[in-house]
Amino acid sequence: MITEVLEKSYQRYANKRPLSEEQNALAKTFLPSGTTRSVLDFAPFPFTVVSAAGCRLTDVDGHEYLDYLGDYSVGLAGHNPRAVREAVTATLEQGWSFGAVAAEETDVARMLCERFASLELVRFTSSGTEANLVAISLALKSSGRSKVLVFDGGYHGGFLSFSRGRPSLNVPFDVVICDYNDLDSVQAAFDTWPEQIGCVLVEPMLGSGGRIRAAAGFLQGIRALCDANGCVLVFDEVQTSRMSYGGGQALLGVAPDLTTLGKYIGGGFGFGVVGGASELMLQIARGREPYYDHSGTFNNNRFSMAASSAMLSAILTRQNLDALFARGEDLRQRADALLRTYGFQATGWGSLIGIHPTTAPLTRAGDLTGTDRRLLELLFHEMLERGVYIGKSGFVTLSLPQTPATDDLFLTALHHSLQALSEGGLLERCS
Ligand SMILES: Cc1ncc(COP(=O)(O)O)c(C=O)c1O
Structure with a gap:
């Protein structure tokens, strides 16, 4: 069942991104898997970004994304500071x-x-x-x-x-x-x-x-x-x-x-x-x-x-770093409360957050063995569908141009994504 739902979400994604698909096909002619960083490669193909500003990315098909990946923590200052x-x-x-x-x-x-x-x-x-x-x-x-x-x-x-x-x-x-x-x-x-x-x-x-x-x-x-x-x-x-x-x-x-x-x-x-x-x-x-x-x-x-x-x-002033840390702690706690009602959880420290498809305690990498990574992939696609870009493995990284208002948009997208998975029969609400 998960495989079928995943296939459908690939199709939905691809239908909206013909130019990214074309670009990916060309890239595959010259680059293994059409990429230069394995971490940026995901199914059915990654979207091609043409510009970025603040905490937003725009792709070649004209979609805008709220960037909560932050280039895997490189983008602390956002785009083009x-x-x-x-x-x-x-x-x-x-x-x-x-x-x-x-x-x-x-x-x-x-x-x-x-x-x-x-x-x-x-x-x-x-x-x-x-x-x-x-x-x-x-x-x-x-x-x-x-x-x-x-x-x-x-x-x-x-x-x-x-x-x-x-x-x-x-x-x-x-x-x-x-x-x-x-x-x-x-x-x-x-x-x-x-x-x-x-x-x-x-x-x-x-x-x-x-x-x-x-x-x-x-x-x-x-x-x-x-x-x-x-x-x-x-x-x-x-x-x-x-x-x-x-x-x-x-x-x-x-x-x-x-x-x-x-x-x-x-x-x-x-x-x-x-x-x-x-x-x-x-x-x-x-x-x-x-x-x-x-x-x-x-x-x-x-x-x-x-x-x-x-x-x-x-x-990277004290003030900026302390504020980013505090906002990250707050966002993680709010995301965790929401995620747990759907059998997920949020881990992390300050402005670095990880989302996992389990509520079991996580103290070492081995604790993630056996969790269903396909649920994370589905969540990733549901978030993209709502215009929010996170890491394909559930990584969320805060940046300075984000605000409490964009955090609310992120949480709303997360809530709706979890609801969609739940309504599709893939998740059970825990409370
Ligand atoms: C903790 C840690 N160390 C080292 C590296 C490697 O850095 P780079 O990709 O610049 O070689 C990374 C990259 O993700 C990292 O997260």
Whole structure:
């Protein structure tokens, strides 16, 4: 029955988007699956966007969408924020790709070190994936060990994705996979390989793995185990750094040895940061012993530097970040109350929300095994039908141009979508 309903919703979707369908057919001639990011590929075909402004997207067939995906958390400032546009326009006038240093790099590095307490030195990369690759490498080099402890459902980039049972293109680090929020499994790993685990890489909230929050004491416990075992602790804050001016780590009161950042800080341009304790970062400082080269043609690309400078100085203020966090907490609670009446729930932290087709407690990625992903896909299509764009896996990300009024529109669309599924006999109302 679900398959039939899904087929009908594909048909309804396709009928309204002939030009996107045509574009997708052409794209498939040259791009595997017609896409450049697996995460943006969905059935029957993704719509093609022609323009965006604020929190709205317009597709080639003329449909407008309220954007509650926020490019998987890149779009914190919304589309085309003025400060970023002005900074990038100025860069266009001055020139780019110097093959030399420019002063902005230092400004961006200074602003990052000033706001994230655990950052003493930083190095830029082109993406969050690369930042994590550098962080792991620095941790293993400094500890002289070989193993990296990660968590099931942890996503740290296209080559660092650790969902048990799911094939990946991962780089061949020697990884030990533990369960999120299960400190005993981390303790057991250290008991088994006390001299071999040189790096723990963890997200302060399991992001792509379900937007599952860290339980009280979990990250503190990991910090203590790393200290006791001489292991480097890396926080991947590519998603969670938006939680406060000082990142998720400031709210949690836990300081990692290294932190990785990316996504929204680059204002929509390719961006990544690895930073932390001087003694670790100085491994890539000329003249130090040992010294490791670390280059990347686009590490200091001028558009990313100009855009991140504008983001940090004009947009990512304490006030904006605190307001976004508070609005996210409020929206999640309201969405959760609604979702639970239809057998779903909302998880998350601040402005990052995950929708799941179960009301069972979710503390680790494995808790999602066996949930019916087709229900999420149907919900995704029902939301599109009502002009609201969320992630195909139920991810919702807030951005600054949204308002309490757009949140109400989002909740109304969610309510009507759930009702439609319920009336179609696919969901039971729980109360
Ligand atoms: C927590 C986390 N780390 C790292 C990455 C990888 O960043 P990028 O896509 O810029 O390589 C992502 C991307 O989704 C992420 O969510």
